[in-house]
Amino acid sequence: MDDSRVATVPLVDEANVTGKVADIFADIKRTKQIDFVPRFWRVLATNPAQLEMVWTSLKRLMHPEAVGAESLLDPQTREIIAIAVSATNGCNYCINSHTTAAMKMGLTREALGEVLAIAGLFNMTNALADGYQIEPDVRPPLE
Amino acid sequence: MDDSRVATVPLVDEANVTGKVADIFADIKRTKQIDFVPRFWRVLATNPAQLEMVWTSLKRLMHPEAVGAESLLDPQTREIIAIAVSATNGCNYCINSHTTAAMKMGLTREALGEVLAIAGLFNMTNALADGYQIEPDVRPPLE
């Protein structure tokens, strides 16, 4: 299959990159400990400035240790947020990618099922709360 | 309160309209059997061509009898679809407006609760089906 035709915007081939894009591709593989560059990054690479911006943000938030930062959440929880958002939006690529990542980190099928059950539950209650036009409960001051 | 300041785009005041906009405002009140022009139409009236386009489509689909057309769905079912879509999107104005319209047509609070319960349920199953990346069941030909 001609891989470069899968998306309307062609995928950048890892073998053909140099300079900043090559550095980011290498950083993605090293940081994520994978041996290929996922299609998401290969498409973004058609716009190197965008590739850098998205990778910088994602690296900072999802791999903080790689930039000497700290996270108050553990890595699996961070992937769980990604799964919950992606299931809510119905983004097929993203669900596939984050499910794979979370399972690689040790999230079991049973736990994944629980994540999706909870995400599903709150998609239900969100529609109910909006549909019934419910105003927030009175809030006490936070301090 | 200065009513014309409620939205960033000011509401067109019913008392000040003439020509096509006045005709459509009158048609909205007559067709919907209400004695005021809802804010939605008063905002659209800032763009008369858009007002006409949206009203023509909505009148054809929601009040087909007014244009000599027929519907295969009854009026309450059509409002129920509006409620289900608006609860799913979380559109506050729309939920308020369609709930009011449906209740005026005789939808009871119990039935409204059932509509929202079902809309909520399928927002849940949608997230589950997407989250689990489930492909459609094999489809037999329709004929």
Add this chain to the structure above:
Amino acid sequence: MDDSRVATVPLVDEANVTGKVADIFADIKRTKQIDFVPRFWRVLATNPAQLEMVWTSLKRLMHPEAVGAESLLDPQTREIIAIAVSATNGCNYCINSHTTAAMKMGLTREALGEVLAIAGLFNMTNALADGYQIEPDVRPPLE
């Protein structure tokens, strides 16, 4: 095709189930009058507690007669809500499944077209009402 590989979470094979899952699978086929277990339920079956919870809710709301309850909406209207929600969310599996179910109940292509036209219309008006920041019309007390 290796059916169990279609989703990241494998489908539970109907032939291999026992106990509670087998009972629910049988109940799904009997209640829905179908001769196979849809993939949605075969995926949920990887988490039996979740399978039971979702099936109990869906059976209660979509097949109330099967649990001795009553609905204020007719069965076709309930499927129409499912279609409207699923089209709004763009859930491919769900649209496919509920379209099939509604047509089996007698919803014609013409009526399906009308359901989708109305769902489409209100996705448009939802974006307009939100985009114009329109506040709800004054509400009279309901009683």
Add this chain to the structure above:
Amino acid sequence: MDDSRVATVPLVDEANVTGKVADIFADIKRTKQIDFVPRFWRVLATNPAQLEMVWTSLKRLMHPEAVGAESLLDPQTREIIAIAVSATNGCNYCINSHTTAAMKMGLTREALGEVLAIAGLFNMTNALADGYQIEPDVRPPLE
């Protein structure tokens, strides 16, 4: 303020309930360790069957210990999923409610900021992956 007028569907007053609804209201306060019944449940109480169904599912998933079940996720992670879903859907009531719940469990403002940053990030990448029409990376068998 006349509290029963806040939503189109009136809120059920805690002081006036008996039977099943009173039992569920008491269970909600006991299980969630709060001294009032949130509006969400007071609206659902207009449909006791729906109140029971939603509470049963939510109690099972969010308070499993109360029904003798176990969760593979800790309580704070479960609330984090609720926040991520609600921020993605833009459900104001739900965001307010789950933020409050998570903070009560010890989620700091800094950690909440991180949850929202990650939820925001993946709303961005979801739109990018969909917008670029990217197909999932090749999946190795899971076993």
Add this chain to the structure above:
Amino acid sequence: MDDSRVATVPLVDEANVTGKVADIFADIKRTKQIDFVPRFWRVLATNPAQLEMVWTSLKRLMHPEAVGAESLLDPQTREIIAIAVSATNGCNYCINSHTTAAMKMGLTREALGEVLAIAGLFNMTNALADGYQIEPDVRPPLE
């Protein structure tokens, strides 16, 4: 492949249409300067009234010059709005179709990347603003 089986609702074959549908099909090809009728219109053609309604609205807004109207936006900007909406909703057919149309009008891959980057950015900030429950900044009167 049996083209008429691709969607649950069969595609209307261009060779078999007469009357109003044939006229609209011809108008679509002429107005859009394409030599085939896209599947979207071939499905809508199963409901000729709906086909006419959607085409009339789309022609008026996206091809105003064809009906003697004027637009305050240039054609490429109008397609860019279509792409931004479709990427936000994750509508695969629509993204594919509007990306193709915009590129045909001269939108380069680099510019498409910028459109998607900006659409992605605001999907992120939308989730942040909703997630943090931020109220609008004080609005000065518009005049």
Add this chain to the structure above:
Amino acid sequence: MDDSRVATVPLVDEANVTGKVADIFADIKRTKQIDFVPRFWRVLATNPAQLEMVWTSLKRLMHPEAVGAESLLDPQTREIIAIAVSATNGCNYCINSHTTAAMKMGLTREALGEVLAIAGLFNMTNALADGYQIEPDVRPPLE
């Protein structure tokens, strides 16, 4: 009104900031040519790293000239994308903020109406294309 109580997460007061946050606040006012710091940034400032990340991305994409970069889209088109995304998501704060910004750049009410009409139209066609399960038209290679 006690401004710091509007959101659950308190707004950072411009008068009390120093260091990096003060620098970013000044940069926001200078780059956007406004004389106050919008609430969005004042909430993000509770997490300085997140404030910096979001501002860096937004500044690069929406104010490229301020970082010596170039855009292939004009500033008004970039705000139009923001409006289209925000109307689709129904994010009230964002719609308010981007409508104000676009009008300040010269977008007239008539043009804003056209932006929203087109955004509305494609929210409708997105639901139709998804609801009818339409597969993309055959794509010719792009080169």
